[in-house]
Amino acid sequence: MxxxxxxxxxxxxxxxxxxxxxxxxxxxxxxxxxxxxxxxxxxxxxxxxxxxxxxxxxxxxxxxxxxxxxxxxxxxxxxxxxxxxxxxxxxxxxxxxxxxxxxxxxxxxxxxxxxxxxxxxxxxxxxxxxxxxxxxxxxxxxxxxxxxxxxxxxxxxxxxxxxxxxxxxxxxxxxxGWSQPPSMLELKIAGVGESDLQQEIDAKLAEIPGLEVGYCARIGEVDLRLIGDEGAVAAGRQIAHERFAKQIFSEDCSHLETVVVRLLTEKGLKLATAESCTGGLISNRITDVPGSSAVFTHGFITYANEAKRDLLGLPQALLDEYGAVSEPVACAMAEGALRVSGADIAVAVTGIAGPDGGTPDKPVGTVWIAWAAKGHRTVAVKQVHPRNRKDFKLATSQSALDGIRKLALKGW
Amino acid sequence: MxxxxxxxxxxxxxxxxxxxxxxxxxxxxxxxxxxxxxxxxxxxxxxxxxxxxxxxxxxxxxxxxxxxxxxxxxxxxxxxxxxxxxxxxxxxxxxxxxxxxxxxxxxxxxxxxxxxxxxxxxxxxxxxxxxxxxxxxxxxxxxxxxxxxxxxxxxxxxxxxxxxxxxxxxxxxxxxGWSQPPSMLELKIAGVGESDLQQEIDAKLAEIPGLEVGYCARIGEVDLRLIGDEGAVAAGRQIAHERFAKQIFSEDCSHLETVVVRLLTEKGLKLATAESCTGGLISNRITDVPGSSAVFTHGFITYANEAKRDLLGLPQALLDEYGAVSEPVACAMAEGALRVSGADIAVAVTGIAGPDGGTPDKPVGTVWIAWAAKGHRTVAVKQVHPRNRKDFKLATSQSALDGIRKLALKGW
Incomplete structure (x- = not known):
């Protein structure tokens, strides 16, 4: 109709x-x-x-x-x-x-x-x-x-x-005059670009009779929408899972922060954050979720170098040698947040949100993200998000949250 | 066209x-x-x-x-x-x-x-x-x-x-092929309700020939829109200023956080934040503003009582006696943030975002906001925002930022 x-x-x-x-x-x-x-x-x-x-x-x-x-x-x-x-x-x-x-x-x-x-x-x-x-x-x-x-x-x-x-x-x-509405499933996927996603699965999805496929790219995630009868949607879901099981974070329209809080609650894990360039966005997203007080205790916004030193115990020499936007500083921030808060997992971000402050070596949009966890080796990644300030912060927070999700999923 | x-x-x-x-x-x-x-x-x-x-x-x-x-x-x-x-x-x-x-x-x-x-x-x-x-x-x-x-x-x-x-x-x-669109001025006003604003000035604005007036209520602010030729808009602006000069925070569509960062920069003042229930929203808004690193150094997200104690030096006895959502705790958080960070102004918030955690005495939506500043007496206000979690956080952050604005305007 x-x-x-x-x-x-x-x-x-x-x-x-x-x-x-x-x-x-x-x-x-x-x-x-x-x-x-x-x-x-x-x-x-x-x-x-x-x-x-x-x-x-x-x-x-x-x-x-x-x-x-x-x-x-x-x-x-x-x-x-x-x-x-x-x-x-x-x-x-x-x-x-x-x-x-x-x-x-x-x-x-x-x-x-x-x-x-x-x-x-x-x-x-x-x-x-x-x-x-x-x-x-x-x-x-x-x-x-x-x-x-x-x-x-x-x-x-x-x-x-x-x-x-x-x-x-x-x-x-x-x-x-009908009784059987079609099914719809929305898979939210992090860490994969829209075009890579399509290149990997679109041809296979197109072979499923009666399946309607839609993609919606957002910052740091892609939504894959499957519509059809129950069998077609289930077949589409399987294809997406075969290739991207680890990247699919939500099938019920939940946002990444909701998935993270749910997962930490289930596993009984506590989280701490140490944010420089995101300035509180990660903790703000976490605390948007009802019940987050059960898993989130301490957040550090260490915007200035002195704050990184005083609140997280970073040696001044480390900041002097590598600069604030570096792998050693990101790792030390995460480990400092873990130690000071007594949490099980800590995430730290340090980067250049712009519009000023970039250098040829470290252009605006450069960010280091580190995850520290009890009993795990601290890991860090470098990313470049050459976007406006707010979108840079959002893209960084997406990666930071998705890393927490993967770490919590690993088992403990 | x-x-x-x-x-x-x-x-x-x-x-x-x-x-x-x-x-x-x-x-x-x-x-x-x-x-x-x-x-x-x-x-x-x-x-x-x-x-x-x-x-x-x-x-x-x-x-x-x-x-x-x-x-x-x-x-x-x-x-x-x-x-x-x-x-x-x-x-x-x-x-x-x-x-x-x-x-x-x-x-x-x-x-x-x-x-x-x-x-x-x-x-x-x-x-x-x-x-x-x-x-x-x-x-x-x-x-x-x-x-x-x-x-x-x-x-x-x-x-x-x-x-x-x-x-x-x-x-x-x-x-x-035209060159003279009508003038439009948007006054952003904090701390006044839409109906109070209208009651105070609407009749006077209606007397100005050719002036189109619009109100838009947002959380924690009202936008007053004046449209007409230049003279009519200027006359309308004067009426608004006669009554609400202190509450008008922006005439160029700047958000409250932008106005605050601009003002702190002009005055050479440093800011620190201590957030419980807003969970980083205030610092996130501040750091959305380019150049905020010049005025914002330290942010504390003290979601758990232990964090209030360990990071801001609150005595456990104070928490035990008054509870986390109280005037003495809000004031001690602001003063602790000021002391630890060495900033000139600190704002602290502690409240009940909900949906759970309310009591008959302190229902969901209750929040204490405190401002501490070098050479000033610490002040605190209690507010109640019986809204959903995100809107509660936003309303609280609006009041917190507007208080910083007024404090910075006072002169130093």
């Missing part, structure tokens, strides 16, 4: 309001086995009529949001009546629940609210438990313009979400 | 990725004096061709985002060539910068990346400093289908934003 969403509202196009409807509808519809064919956003007013006319000519069902309020710029009802070739009448039941809405709040209903009881002739009125605007459903048979179901829903999420779930979702499923 | 945005990407319609492009483009275009006529989102693949054909038939300029990557589902170039009736060729300069991108990262370019150097015949190649996909600009005269300018831009914000500002914005202004 071809479903389109039409969001109305000038504020959505002026940059003052973030439109979260697309993400929400995408998730809700997918759970029912549907996909959004197209999402269109237009300002209040005449643009709605033109866009709605196009939507009903393409789709089997159109969900319109917004413009059902009482004010002069709320014109969705009128636009829909014009496109669908029908009239507006005052609905008695809708009028009664409007009056009730104001009565229970001890408020007087303004005259402008009356228009919210206007519905299209023959349409279903969808009750609104959380606001004054009822929704409106025009079944395909009543739609003169095209064989398309049209839903008019309020814009505010607190009104829209319950109305969709109670009134719209069952009608869509009945229209489609 | 009629401008449409076409966002491509299956992930935007599946609910896995929030589409923030509409809000961002809305803001950026408004600053140039434009508004978005329509925003359309379609999945990867053939849907792009149909939607783009419709966009170019309606608009004077179309901005397409996404689908310029190296993978099999990146088809925007091909779709655009079909709609605009032209061919794709490999661009030499684009190929060279692709090769360079991989060379500076010491990586081998995968064969699939070659297609990212393909551009439409006669189009301008828009350089991408932050990724592998160059942008493409097809001027109206080269567009066989309609008299419409078409921009193909990468989807990831870190690549898209600088490319839009450097390459697209000047071309749009040239196409529109």
């Amino acid at each position: 071809r479903i389109e969403i039409l969001n109305t509202g000038t504020e959505l196009l002026l940059g003052t309001t973030l439109n979260t409807h697309g993400k929400w509808f995408g998730e809700e519809l997918f759970k029912l086995g549907f996909r959004i064919q197209r999402l269109t956003t237009v300002p209040d007013g005449d643009a709605i009529t033109q866009a709605l006319r196009e939507c009903v000519s393409r789709a089997d069902a159109v969900i319109v949001t917004g413009g059902l309020g009482p004010t002069s710029d709320d014109l969705t009802r009128e636009c829909a009546a014009e496109v669908l070739g029908t009239e507006l009448i005052e609905d008695e039941a809708a009028m009664r629940s409007l009056e009730e809405f104001f009565a229970v709040r001890n408020k007087v209903m303004a005259e402008v609210n009356r228009k919210q009881a206007q519905v299209l002739v023959g349409a279903d009125v969808l009750p609104n438990a959380n606001g004054t605007a009822p929704g409106i459903y025009v079944p395909p048979r009543l739609n003169g313009a095209a064989n398309c179901a049209v839903f008019l829903l309020p814009g505010p999420p607190r009104e829209l979400y319950p109305m969709f779930r109670q009134e719209v979702a069952p009608r869509l499923v009945a229209l489609a | 009629r401008i449409e945005i076409l966002n491509t990407g299956t992930e935007l319609l599946l609910g896995t990725t929030l589409n923030t492009h509409g809000k961002w483009f809305g803001e950026e275009l408004f600053k140039l004096g434009f508004r978005i006529q329509r925003l359309t989102t379609v999945p990867d693949g053939d849907a792009i061709t149909q939607a783009l054909r419709e966009c170019v038939s309606r608009a004077d300029a179309v901005i397409v985002t996404g689908g310029l990557g190296p993978t099999s589902d990146d088809l925007t170039r091909e779709c655009a060539a079909e709609v605009l009736g032209t061919e794709l060729i490999e661009d030499e300069a684009a190929m060279r910068s692709l090769e360079e991108f991989f060379a500076v990262r010491n990586k081998v370019m995968a064969e699939v990346n070659r297609k990212q150097a393909q551009v439409l015949v006669g189009a301008d190649v828009l350089p991408n400093a932050n990724g592998t996909a160059p942008g493409i600009y097809v001027p109206p005269r080269l567009n066989g289908a309609a008299n419409c300018a078409v921009f193909l831009l990468p989807g990831p914000p870190r690549e898209l934003y600088p490319m839009f500002r450097q390459e697209v914005a000047p071309r749009l202004v040239a196409l529109a």
Whole structure:
């Protein structure tokens, strides 16, 4: 079934309001086995009529949001009546629940609210438990313009979400007449580039009948999306695992920090961080996770050399000989954090976030990351992320967290 | 000028990725004096061709985002060539910068990346400093289908934003042939609620002819937007300053952390942080600012009580008597950070981020913030932010940073 969403509202196009409807509808519809064919956003007013006319000519069902309020710029009802070739009448039941809405709040209903009881002739009125605007459903048979179901829903999420779930979702499923939504699996993968990932597995995935494959590159990770029937998704998952078992860190949309905290909790391990160039991003991500206080105790932001020396016990001679951005300093930071905190694992990062401070030998974006752990040899890697400051920090924190994950997985 | 945005990407319609492009483009275009006529989102693949054909038939300029990557589902170039009736060729300069991108990262370019150097015949190649996909600009005269300018831009914000500002914005202004967009001023204000702000100044602002006023409440700050001719904006600014001079922290869209780093730099002051419940967010925000290493030296993430004791020298008795979330502990943390680091100002936070750990006396969301400074009496405030974990951390960091700003402004 071809479903389109039409969001109305000038504020959505002026940059003052973030439109979260697309993400929400995408998730809700997918759970029912549907996909959004197209999402269109237009300002209040005449643009709605033109866009709605196009939507009903393409789709089997159109969900319109917004413009059902009482004010002069709320014109969705009128636009829909014009496109669908029908009239507006005052609905008695809708009028009664409007009056009730104001009565229970001890408020007087303004005259402008009356228009919210206007519905299209023959349409279903969808009750609104959380606001004054009822929704409106025009079944395909009543739609003169095209064989398309049209839903008019309020814009505010607190009104829209319950109305969709109670009134719209069952009608869509009945229209489609099915019962078996497709499966979706999202594999989050760290330490592999998008193009390398594709080169390794795309051809094999393409051989699986009915499997839809998508890639989304983020900083320090790639999301691999598999959609199809259960068998196809399972076959795709197996191919990804055969080649990238160690790099796949999440299959339930969990972020890397969540996976790390979960793993450390399971293993009963404590973590400490020693951050120079990331300046607290690693510990900030860790402490975004509920329950992280069980595994994370000490964090050191040693931005200045004196801090590396005073807090982590680095010898000044080491800093003088190798410089702050070096393998020996990264290792000594990690080992110092482990010793001072008494944790089981410590990660340390030292690098050049830029924009200034680079040299020919150590350009902006250079970073050393070291992991120290009780009973393990300290290891360090050098990476270069020639990005802006924030993205450099994010890329570094991704590698640091992924290293903790791998270390914790090794067994203890 | 009629401008449409076409966002491509299956992930935007599946609910896995929030589409923030509409809000961002809305803001950026408004600053140039434009508004978005329509925003359309379609999945990867053939849907792009149909939607783009419709966009170019309606608009004077179309901005397409996404689908310029190296993978099999990146088809925007091909779709655009079909709609605009032209061919794709490999661009030499684009190929060279692709090769360079991989060379500076010491990586081998995968064969699939070659297609990212393909551009439409006669189009301008828009350089991408932050990724592998160059942008493409097809001027109206080269567009066989309609008299419409078409921009193909990468989807990831870190690549898209600088490319839009450097390459697209000047071309749009040239196409529109105007020079005098309206003035806009955004005042960022901390420590005042949106409704209080409105109650104090909205009536006075409404008296200024031709001034458009907008409020945007964010966590820990309110943005007041003034749009109009230069005189109207200046008059509105004066009204805001008469009442809220101390609370206005930025008039150039600078974030609070940027203002703080700038101020500390000017005054030659050093900062240290001692964070419990914010877990590094304050230091992370500070170190997001280029040049922050000149003012920020030491950060302590003392998540566990032992860390507060060992790193900041808090007496165990103090923790036992008052509990970690208390005024004496917050003050002792700030003073400990000041002493250990040798900084001029130290801020400390200790609170209950939740979802667990609250008590009737100290519910989830309770936080104590303390500021210590050389030659000043240590001060602390208690706040309650009954929000989710991330928003609690953000609200707390806003208050902590704003307190540093006010302390640094006091003079020394």
